[in-house]
Amino acid sequence: MIGIWAALSPSKNPDSCTAIDLQGLAIWALQFTPRVAMAEGEAVLLEIGASVRLFGGLENLRLRIEGEATELGIDAISWAPTGTAALALLRCREGDGFARPLPSILDKLPLETITAVARHQGTLHRLGSRTLGDVRKLPRGGLGRRFDKQLLTALDQAYGLRPEVYEWVPLPETFSARLEFQFRVEHAAALMFGARRLLLQMSGWLAARHMGVTAFTLRWCHDAMRAKTAGTGGELTVRTAEATQSVEHLGRLLTEHLAKVELLAPAGDIELLATETIPITQESKSLLPDTIRQGEATALVLERIQARLGKERVVRPRLVEDHRPECIQQWLPAEQPLPRASVIDHHFPLPGWLLAEPLRLAERDNRPMYQGQLQILLGPDRVEGGWWDRQGKVEGAAPGTVQRDYFVALSHHAGLLLVFQRRLAGDETGWFLHGQYA
Structure with missing residues (x-):
């Protein structure tokens, strides 16, 4: 899966004044992200995608990591959208895996940059493959039958086509x-x-x-x-x-x-x-002032936030009597009183997160696919309506009109998902991903 990964390798120069071990490097890296792993006894991997905003943006975080890493005696550092790709770039001393599209960068790397591919280097050379791009051009079916499954798995993980699994380094109680x-x-x-x-x-x-x-x-x-x-x-x-x-x-x-x-x-x-x-007491970076925890009225706090950000940026949710998941909630200005509305009691569980637009899913034997085949757990829950919505907020045969059968499906990699199948939509029938449960 795509993220922001860094790979760091300590210096192996025998003339280096001091030698830092991987465990010490990993403990130092835990200040930036809890997703820190030691890779094959030669490097430390960090996934910092979730920490970017905390440290003031990606550029600031990269500069801080690279600056402190230099002081620690780090010999090389590389960046890439996947951990396997970052480690591959580190081995050939390529620093930036974001300069160009990832496939164009990895395709030029030699076979020994990915361990699972390097094990079969001799056989692959006899097949005329010298780079990772050459291996990708070979038929996948033949590769799967002739080599172990780790080869295709490692290639897919490097290119962001399959999720990676790491054992994260725990933070010790004492230093x-x-x-x-x-x-x-x-x-x-x-x-x-x-x-x-x-x-x-x-x-x-x-x-x-x-x-x-x-x-x-x-x-x-x-x-x-x-x-x-x-x-x-x-x-x-x-x-x-x-x-x-x-x-x-x-x-x-x-x-x-x-x-x-x-x-x-x-x-x-x-x-x-x-x-x-x-x-140690950390400085609060919350938008809400500390006075709200000291008993100040919520209305007064909202007025101050509106004065700072603008009234149009301070809104509150309103539940709407609508069967369509994307229309159940509306956002109104915080100062506007909420109208009374009778809310439909949904017996079908609704997800905590909805996609901005439903994602069409691949199918196999009329079964939806998302990071593997989905297992249907609950459904169908039929939703029809929206003919009254003339502004065309939702896709459908008519503005706002939907005809769907909703299901709760299980993905072994993505968890519980809300998917639906269109009804009576002509050529537009198929399976769609609409949301994800927490």
């Missing part, structure tokens, strides 16, 4: 992260380079848990080639006056404390722990 240096650190102040990366991880964990830290501990382990009198390592606990998530503030405090520390032996790795945390 503890280690980082190994690729060299021996002889001065305490030099620990700050690696410690800042751990502070970034801790800040992400704090943001995901809506907490602030009031005390954290930095531990360091001495190198194995140390004097016996030096001990195994040391630690330093830093306390703050108030709870915070600021990396800059915590970094300045830690720098000041490390300046007073003398290492008894070279250090090989460090560990950061959030020892004391408390919930």
Whole structure:
């Protein structure tokens, strides 16, 4: 399914000063979205589509992720509409999967960019296939019989034709992260380079848990080639006056404390722990003012919102006596009194979400298809009428007139759906998706 995915891979350069692990990278990423997964032990995948508005738009969110990822030592990052496509682009160091239509980008990638395809690389080469586009040109029936089903599944998932399934990384209750240096650190102040990366991880964990830290501990382990009198390592606990998530503030405090520390032996790795945390009050971004929770009358609050946004933008729903699902509710200006209306008691369950326009469904043996064959659970519920609606708000044989049989159907991927079949519509008969149940 189409979304906004990012794939991040830590640096594999042996000359890199520090090495961040996938688990630490995933915990840091949880501040942006709960949909974080580790892919095949080489990258972390994030689906951020639902978080775009929270962070001020896609561009702002991308810049923040890429900026902090650079500080964490991320070697490569790629963006794509699907997780499998983002991972494929990451493997060939292609960054943007939104620059052109996704099929035109993926068709040019080599076979080894998707693991399920790479397993059959030798056979596919003998068939003349060198790219993913070449594989897609082969008959699907022959591919399904000759290769395992994972090949076609992975291709469909990469191109957004089939939903992807991942095991999301859980957010830990406590924070503890280690980082190994690729060299021996002889001065305490030099620990700050690696410690800042751990502070970034801790800040992400704090943001995901809506907490602030009031005390954290930095531990360091001495190198194995140390004097016996030096001990195994040391630690330093830093306390703050108030709870915070600021990396800059915590970094300045830690720098000041490390300046007073003398290492008894070279250090090989460090560990950061959030020892004391408390919930932190977040700034409310609600359109409704806080005074409404303090007992202010709703009418007065609505007047203030109308003055801010305009009267035409503040509306309230009105239930209408109508059998057609799309006409049951109307929106009126909030200041306009609601007329009395007798509402029809619908025995057939109505969905919580209706499509703006019904979507025509494919059929197989006169059975509707939507991400697979649908299973009819309830129905039919016949709806006829709308001849009085002369403004043509709804499609039909006449303006507003509908003749439908409604059903509740089950999709194994999309859940419960409201579908209908047109009656007496000539060439326009068929199955349509109209809504989805919560």
